[in-house]
Amino acid sequence: xxxxxxxxxxxxxxxxxxxxxxxxxxxxxxxxxxxxxxxxxxxxxxxxxxxxxxxxxxxxxxxxxxxxxxxxxxxxxxxxxxxxxxxxxxxxxxxxxxxxxxxxxxxxxxxxxxxxxxxxxxxxxxxxxxxxxxxxxxxxxxxxxxxxxxxxxxxxxxxxxxxxxxxxxxxxxxxxxxxxxxxxxxxxxxxxxxxxxxxxxxxxxxxxxxxxxxxxxxxxxxxxxxxxxxxxxxxxxxxxxxxxxxxxxxxxxxxxxxxxxxxxxxxxxxxxxxxxxxxxxxxxxxxxxxxxxxxxxxxxxxxxxxxxxxxxxxxxxxxxxxxxxxxxxxxxxxxxxxxxxxxxxxxxxxxxxxxxxxxxxxxxxxxxxxxxxxxxxxxxxxxxxxxxxxxxxxxxxxxxxxxxxxxxxxxxxxx
Ligand SMILES: Cc1cc2nc3c(=O)[nH]c(=O)nc-3n(C[C@H](O)[C@H](O)[C@H](O)COP(=O)(O)OP(=O)(O)OC[C@H]3O[C@@H](n4cnc5c(N)ncnc54)[C@H](O)[C@@H]3O)c2cc1C
Numbered sequence: 001x002x003x004x005x006x007x008x009x010x011x012x013x014x015x016x017x018x019x020x021x022x023x024x025x026x027x028x029x030x031x032x033x034x035x036x037x038x039x040x041x042x043x044x045x046x047x048x049x050x051x052x053x054x055x056x057x058x059x060x061x062x063x064x065x066x067x068x069x070x071x072x073x074x075x076x077x078x079x080x081x082x083x084x085x086x087x088x089x090x091x092x093x094x095x096x097x098x099x100x101x102x103x104x105x106x107x108x109x110x111x112x113x114x115x116x117x118x119x120x121x122x123x124x125x126x127x128x129x130x131x132x133x134x135x136x137x138x139x140x141x142x143x144x145x146x147x148x149x150x151x152x153x154x155x156x157x158x159x160x161x162x163x164x165x166x167x168x169x170x171x172x173x174x175x176x177x178x179x180x181x182x183x184x185x186x187x188x189x190x191x192x193x194x195x196x197x198x199x200x201x202x203x204x205x206x207x208x209x210x211x212x213x214x215x216x217x218x219x220x221x222x223x224x225x226x227x228x229x230x231x232x233x234x235x236x237x238x239x240x241x242x243x244x245x246x247x248x249x250x251x252x253x254x255x256x257x258x259x260x261x262x263x264x265x266x267x268x269x270x271x272x273x274x275x276x277x278x279x280x281x282x283x284x285x286x287x288x289x290x291x292x293x294x295x296x297x298x299x300x301x302x303x304x305x306x307x308x309x310x311x312x313x314x315x316x317x318x319x320x321x322x323x324x325x326x327x328x329x330x331x332x333x334x335x336x337x338x339x340x341x342x343x344x345x346x347x348x349x350x351x352x353x354x355x356x357x358x359x360x361x362x363x364x365x366x367x368x369x370x371x372x373x374x375x376x377x378x379x380x381x382x383x384x385x386x387x388x389x390x391x392x393x394x395x396x397x398x399x400x401x402x403x404x405x406x407x408x409x410x411x412x413x414x415x
Pocket of ligand 1: 048098124127133181186
């Protein structure tokens with residue numbers, strides 16, 4: 001799937017070697033990166049940058065190119081009470097090597113009793129994620145990835161090593177935060193905000209709807225229309241809209257998990273029960289619904305997420321389509337919403353309730369960054385995906401949490 005069908009070491013997926021670079025630099029130093037840029041400049045060989053290879057359309061691969069691979073540029077350095085961090089409502093700053101992936105960072109942050117904003121998948125890297133804006137499980141609380149950056153080190157196309165921030169090369173600093181990866185410079189370490197350890201509750205749910213196909217999509221529209229309210233009340237997370245496939249095509253499942261940072265289980269339950277009541281009422285006349293849910297308390301979000309979420313598998317052949325959904329799109333014309341979602345046939349929808357208040361109210365360094373303005377009004381990043389693969393894997397993750405890894409005494413089960 002990643003890198004546009006360029007071979008990954010999986011035998012059951014079609015792939016091609018056509019996208020392989022001709023030359024690869026395993027960069028370990030600033031000088032290695034500079035040498036790569038100089039070589040590309042002098043020879044005209046196409047230059048690409050690769051961290052993890054998670055770029056689905058293949059921007060980090062390229063036939064016959066020179067690839068600068070950043071994976072070996074490691075490092076996590078915490079500075080507590082850093083003045084720049086304090087000025088931006090954070091308790092520490094953390095300098096992250098360009099080759100770091102979120103799973104490693106979360107583990108280290110848990111040990112340091114701090115929280116950073118990163119992606120959902122532990123194998124996604126900081127380079128592409130941050131420059132592409134970067135959403136994650138708690139971005140609704142603290143803002144997007146690009147909003148967290150205090151400073152970056154970069155190598156620009158002239159081969160110069162520059163430190164960029166709101167005072168130095170502020171235009172480049174603005175663009176590198178959400179303006180699209182691999183566009184302006186090669187990113188070396190970046191320094192981001194860190195917040196105190198975060199406690200809260202996760203609600204894992206499965207709503208099994210047994211009415212007709214028409215009624216299922218009505219139900220989906222009602223569920224979707226409740227999301228802005230849930231987000232404003234402090235809920236965030238992920239959901240899957242899964243119509244049944246089979247001879248009758250009736251019914252379907254809505255499932256996923258929502259997080260409630262800094263809330264007690266009682267407070268979270270009040271919100272989720274209100275959601276479940278509204279959903280129950282909405283389908284009283286058209287079908288029945290079974291609610292299955294569980295609540296997990298966490299005392300350290302970093303520890304909780306890294307112990308419950310593994311990497312998604314690679315090698316699936318798919319194309320995504322994705323949309324940012326704001327309040328009116330989710331609530332104003334639910335008939336249109338229903339028909340649009342339904343029109344995708346057997347595909348499922350993966351909803352990321354990852355924007356809302358934290359993204360709207362984020363205060364990037366320097367007052368703004370290059371994040372697409374539509375993010376500030378959105379609640380949901382909605383993605384269409386093939387029924388297999390991602391979906392199945394995520395559910396295994398959601399239902400395999402071992403309460404012993406995080407505050408067993410606080411773990412409670414719902415119904
Ligand atoms: C399984 C999976 C889960 C995902 N989960 C999330 C998620 O939760 N939230 C989210 O927002 N996104 C998510 N994404 C999308 C992901 O953030 C993007 O694909 C991102 O671009 C990946 O960045 P990378 O550095 O890991 O990947 P790469 O493929 O290595 O790079 C992606 C792009 O960034 C460029 N790039 C990488 N490093 C640098 C650098 N140091 N300097 C300059 N350019 C660089 C590359 O050239 C390429 O254009 C996910 C993707 C996958 C495949």
